[in-house]
Amino acid sequence: MKKDYVQLAHGSGGKLSHDLVKNVMWPAFANEILGQMDDGAQLDMNGCRLAFSTDSYVVKPLFFSGGDIGKLAVCGTVNDVAMSGAIPLYLSAGFILEEGFPMESLQRIVASMQRAAAEAGVKIVTGDTKVVEKGAVDGIYINTAGIGSIIDGTNVSGSNAKVGQDIILSGYLGDHALAVMSERHGLQFPQSVVSDCAPLNGLVKSILTAVPTIAVLRDPTRGGLATTLNEIALQSQVGIMLEESSIPISPAVQAACDILGFDPLYLANEGKMIVFVEHECTRQVLDIMQQHVYGREARVIGKVVKEPNGQVGLRTNIGGVRLLDMLVGDQLPRIC
Amino acid sequence: MLQMNNEEIRKAADFFTHEIAKLAGDKSFRLMEVCGTHTVAIFKAGIRQLLPENVQLVSGPGCPVCVTPNEYLDTAIAFSRKSDVMIATFGDMLKVPGSSSTLAAEKAQGADIRIVYSSLEGLELAKRYPDKKVIFLAVGFETTAPTAAAAILMAEAEKVANFYVLSSHKLVPPALRALLSSGDSKVHGFLLPGHVSAMIGLTPYEFLSKEYNTPAVVAGFEPLDILQSVYMLLRQLDCGVAKVENQYRRIVPKEGNPAACEVLSTVYQAADAQWRGIGHLKNSGLVMREKYQKFDALLNIPVTVEETKEAKGCQCGSVLRGLMLPTSCPLFGKTCKPEHPVGSCMVSIEGTCAAWYKYGAGRWQV
Numbered sequence: 184m185k186k187d188y189v190q191l192a193h194g195s196g197g198k199l200s201h202d203l204v205k206n207v208m209w210p211a212f213a214n215e216i217l218g219q220m221d222d223g224a225q226l227d228m229n230g231c232r233l234a235f236s237t238d239s240y241v242v243k244p245l246f247f248s249g250g251d252i253g254k255l256a257v258c259g260t261v262n263d264v265a266m267s268g269a270i271p272l273y274l275s276a277g278f279i280l281e282e283g284f285p286m287e288s289l290q291r292i293v294a295s296m297q298r299a300a301a302e303a304g305v306k307i308v309t310g311d312t313k314v315v316e317k318g319a320v321d322g323i324y325i326n327t328a329g330i331g332s333i334i335d336g337t338n339v340s341g342s343n344a345k346v347g348q349d350i351i352l353s354g355y356l357g358d359h360a361l362a363v364m365s366e367r368h369g370l371q372f373p374q375s376v377v378s379d380c381a382p383l384n385g386l387v388k389s390i391l392t393a394v395p396t397i398a399v400l401r402d403p404t405r406g407g408l409a410t411t412l413n414e415i416a417l418q419s420q421v422g423i424m425l426e427e428s429s430i431p432i433s434p435a436v437q438a439a440c441d442i443l444g445f446d447p448l449y450l451a452n453e454g455k456m457i458v459f460v461e462h463e464c465t466r467q468v469l470d471i472m473q474q475h476v477y478g479r480e481a482r483v484i485g486k487v488v489k490e491p492n493g494q495v496g497l498r499t500n501i502g503g504v505r506l507l508d509m510l511v512g513d514q515l516p517r518i519c
Numbered sequence: 520m521l522q523m524n525n526e527e528i529r530k531a532a533d534f535f536t537h538e539i540a541k542l543a544g545d546k547s548f549r550l551m552e553v554c555g556t557h558t559v560a561i562f563k564a565g566i567r568q569l570l571p572e573n574v575q576l577v578s579g580p581g582c583p584v585c586v587t588p589n590e591y592l593d594t595a596i597a598f599s600r601k602s603d604v605m606i607a608t609f610g611d612m613l614k615v616p617g618s619s620s621t622l623a624a625e626k627a628q629g630a631d632i633r634i635v636y637s638s639l640e641g642l643e644l645a646k647r648y649p650d651k652k653v654i655f656l657a658v659g660f661e662t663t664a665p666t667a668a669a670a671i672l673m674a675e676a677e678k679v680a681n682f683y684v685l686s687s688h689k690l691v692p693p694a695l696r697a698l699l700s701s702g703d704s705k706v707h708g709f710l711l712p713g714h715v716s717a718m719i720g721l722t723p724y725e726f727l728s729k730e731y732n733t734p735a736v737v738a739g740f741e742p743l744d745i746l747q748s749v750y751m752l753l754r755q756l757d758c759g760v761a762k763v764e765n766q767y768r769r770i771v772p773k774e775g776n777p778a779a780c781e782v783l784s785t786v787y788q789a790a791d792a793q794w795r796g797i798g799h800l801k802n803s804g805l806v807m808r809e810k811y812q813k814f815d816a817l818l819n820i821p822v823t824v825e826e827t828k829e830a831k832g833c834q835c836g837s838v839l840r841g842l843m844l845p846t847s848c849p850l851f852g853k854t855c856k857p858e859h860p861v862g863s864c865m866v867s868i869e870g871t872c873a874a875w876y877k878y879g880a881g882r883w884q885v
Contacts, residue, residue, distance in 0.1 A: 499742070502529060
């Protein structure tokens with residue numbers, strides 16, 4: 184039998200990550216809740232509907248323009264819980280620290296987590312700390328898990344997309360990935376790019392309270408908009424057609440992508456969300472989003488269509504149409 | 520052109536597609552885009568379906584990863600297995616299959632392989648890790664070769680003794696000559712690579728029109744650049760003339776970048792080179808001049824390389840010469856996919872097969 188190894192690309196959030204979970208994790212852990220394939224598990228506990236989610240944070244560098252690993256660890260899990268249609272309430276925080284890690288950096292990170300939790304209105308109520316030998320981890324890794332209560336009367340899932348629904352995106356794509364990357368590689372772009380890392384639970388609560396029929400919520404993190412929409416298309420067995428001219432990408436991110444050979448549609452975001460809603464409610468959702476600090480640039484970027492089933496297409500600026508596939512591996516800078 | 524709004528872009532695109540159809544009439548044309556970045560841009564913008572069926576765009580040998588021979592990968596992999604070696608490479612070399620492994624697989628098993636964004640980053644690694652022999656994998660055309668040469672000059676000036684280069688640089692004009700002289704490509708015109716041309720200018724392409732009566736246009740990478748370039752090629756063909764035109768004037772000066780060319784010729788000289796799937800082409804590669812050979816990894820670090828084997832059934836050679844469309848390859852989309860590529864054309868983000876697959880050719884019908 185051919186030996187296989189875990190490679191970095193298995194953690195990119197794209198097709199290889201998807202295959203890894205499908206082929207290794209699911210067969211072992213299979214149950215009907217995991218099978219929902221959403222960002223968080225939706226649980227019914229004695230009549231109380233809860234959302235539960237976990238994520239680990241291994242970002243490098245630890246501090247970047249617009250955020251740090253601590254803010255990310257809180258916002259990431261808050262958002263995963265919120266994308267299940269829930270109000271996040273409590274978080275856990277697990278730290279794996281490398282021997283020799285500067286105490287000052289740890290204090291900065293913890294303070295940042297506290298600020299992010301305060302903004303999101305969640306409490307960090309349990310945790311764990313382990314210290315490992317120098318070289319065993321890269322400074323600090325953080326795991327957070329979150330729990331929240333699902334808003335009454337709502338039913339949000341990636342499997343709820345239906346033909347005719349509009350797809351709304353809350354703002355500009357790619358800022359987080361580019362901010363981290365430029366810091367990591369010392370790249371200087373003409374205009375600075377700041378991570379969009381932010382808690383979206385307030386925005387989710389506003390739109391879900393007003394329009395409980397919202398079908399799908401998802402934050403396009405690793406793998407970006409393209410991979411996230413592919414997952415939803417597969418989950419719901421529908422097609423998706425996007426309009427390139429409607430997708431908001433800032434000139435700074437576009438310029439950086441042009442230089443590096445990246446596609447902003449695959450770049451990670453940490454403060455953006457996608458909403459699937461019936462067309463008659465679109466205007467109402469847009470109005471609410473555009474009044475919120477994290478949804479000012481919200482706009483309709485496409486529609487759910489019948490065919491081709493399970494795939495995402497893009498109508499380009501010049502009128503062509505092409506497939507928008509799931510990310511395979513990491514996006515890597517081109518040679519020329 | 521870059522300042523146009525969406526409506527203006529759409530109008531201009533409609534104009535060019537209309538004019539292209541008018542010029543083509545009922546004659547058939549095969550136009551080759553030489554650069555992998557063009558191939559991706561063409562698919563990304565959905566340009567192929569905007570052109571009439573009788574104006575066919577075929578991809579040429581313009582993806583640097585694709586044309587890098589298997590033997591080079593095997594050598595890089597063998598170097599990566601040495602405990603005192605660190606490999607510095609552009610990211611898209613990681614997944615390219617050698618005869619029995621990939622750099623990504625070696626990395627997963629502990630090889631010290633770092634992804635860099637430039638050759639100078641490789642030099643920085645050498646300075647930071649003086650106990651390691653840092654080998655920069657220098658692949659690419661005239662666009663990237665000057666930066667590798669600059670890194671070597673800098674290493675020489677700063678007396679960095681642990682920086683090495685494993686060179687597989689290639690030159691575009693000899694590849695075009697080989698394509699045309701073989702007589703089997705049946706290409707009516709070339710979209711020339713904007714990035715390469717920004718370095719070498721227009722003069723090195725003049726043999727295309729003078730010796731082979733084949734029109735060529737240096738093209739930019741925006742969708743409208745490409746449509747306009749196709750239009751310019753068809754206009755030449757319609758008038759029965761063949762010349763080298765420059766659509767990408769906002770970036771490409773006629774004389775290229777003399778400073779970069781000088782750095783290049785200081786360190787490197789032309790030599791015969793092996794192209795994956797194409798063969799041995801005269802004066803189509805670059806080797807270090809004697810003075811700089813102390814930076815040549817092959818000449819200075821002993822290594823045992825496995826016997827090179829080619830992937831069974833792989834048709835990358837025919838694809839790279841524009842003789843076969845990716846969808847005609849029996850492996851395409853079956854045993855050969857981006858997540859488990861058989862040939863190099865499916866590996867690189869700029870590979871022809873990868874572009875066809877990723878953007879849906881043969882598997883996306885609206």
